[in-house]
Amino acid sequence: MIVRLEDERARPIGDAVLDIGSPLKRLIEAVRHDDSFRLLTFVDPYQNTIFNQWQMPTLLRDLSRLKERATTDEERQLIDAVIALAQECSRQVHTYVRFRGD
Numbered sequence: 001m002i003v004r005l006e007d008e009r010a011r012p013i014g015d016a017v018l019d020i021g022s023p024l025k026r027l028i029e030a031v032r033h034d035d036s037f038r039l040l041t042f043v044d045p046y047q048n049t050i051f052n053q054w055q056m057p058t059l060l061r062d063l064s065r066l067k068e069r070a071t072t073d074e075e076r077q078l079i080d081a082v083i084a085l086a087q088e089c090s091r092q093v094h095t096y097v098r099f100r101g102d
Helices: 023-031 053-069 073-091
Strands: 002-007 012-018 048-052 095-100
Antiparallel strands (some): 048 095
16 A cells, blocks of 8 residues: 555655555554544555545544554554645645555
């Protein structure tokens, strides 16, 4: 899985978060059927999922909760990197966070 910030033409902004070894993917898959995660339940680990600026507050809450479930430093660092993308997205119009599945 790759997570990146994009502009309205799907052009990458900054560095992407690379989920090497898939720890982020596994964490997201573990909560996909937990409706208390309002947006992460929609992330498809095998396809693209895109969230817009207005969805960032909810996505940030989901990511903070996901970080509480992380058990390794690697998992926490990956989630922190995705949180940074979501925070940047919340500050810029016409930007999106894309979860690109495998």
